[in-house]
Amino acid sequence: MSREMCYRCFWPQSLCWCPSITAMPSRTRFVFLMHPKEFKQEKAGTGRLTHLCLARSEIHMGVEFDAHESVQALIQDPRNLAMLVYPSAGARNLSRGDLQPADLGDRQLVVFLLDATWALAKKMLRLSPSLQRLPRLMFTPSAPSRYVIKQQPVEGCLSTLEATHELLLALERSGLDEYPLPEQLLGLFARMQDYQLRCARDPAREGYRRRAYSAPADRLRPQGSTGARRTRLFNLGEKPPAASASDDANPA
Numbered sequence: 001m002s003r004e005m006c007y008r009c010f011w012p013q014s015l016c017w018c019p020s021i022t023a024m025p026s027r028t029r030f031v032f033l034m035h036p037k038e039f040k041q042e043k044a045g046t047g048r049l050t051h052l053c054l055a056r057s058e059i060h061m062g063v064e065f066d067a068h069e070s071v072q073a074l075i076q077d078p079r080n081l082a083m084l085v086y087p088s089a090g091a092r093n094l095s096r097g098d099l100q101p102a103d104l105g106d107r108q109l110v111v112f113l114l115d116a117t118w119a120l121a122k123k124m125l126r127l128s129p130s131l132q133r134l135p136r137l138m139f140t141p142s143a144p145s146r147y148v149i150k151q152q153p154v155e156g157c158l159s160t161l162e163a164t165h166e167l168l169l170a171l172e173r174s175g176l177d178e179y180p181l182p183e184q185l186l187g188l189f190a191r192m193q194d195y196q197l198r199c200a201r202d203p204a205r206e207g208y209r210r211r212a213y214s215a216p217a218d219r220l221r222p223q224g225s226t227g228a229r230r231t232r233l234f235n236l237g238e239k240p241p242a243a244s245a246s247d248d249a250n251p252a
């Protein structure tokens, strides 16, 4: 493809999102760790757009982070409370009030989010014991996913963008942060989807789908283990069907 890219949001320059994004302040520091396959496959790049929406955030691409200088600096700084957003037994659930301002004390909350499928996220953790050892944080989404693009099969699957929105809502309810611009992430998300749906309806375009997207309620659940393998982290939705099965087949 010869289209000129914006190297900030990684969309074609003619569709660049940057002018419509205001980097929002937050108390919490957000660190997005993106698996390289996610960068290749998730054309919409919601992880990157989310990062651009948050002034105190950074994004790093990689598979193992134990030797990653700035990631390790954040984890080891005693002034930080570094936590990994990863739903699991023993994770503190923000929506249940498991993390309170008193737990932080004077420390800076630093949350790490893995921008990857479940299988790839597990691999990232296996290769990065320092991430594995982080205390874990989770939340209960307040809304089912708005992600129609990926034909998301399971209720409660969220894109990275929506997951961060839900995380910010939960942080605000816990008194840990303020969330002044909730419309921004969701508005961006809606506009991005409008654009992709328009492309899907246009036979002249690359993303055209012969069959229209079905209503969320009519979609099939993934079959067997293949579906589970393709599910994104935080139960974050499914890969585009054509791109996922072969590429993710050998996560180990």
Ligand SMILES: [Zn+2]
Residues within 6 Å of the ligand: 006, 007, 008, 009, 010, 011, 016, 017, 018, 019
């Ligand atoms: Zn841009």
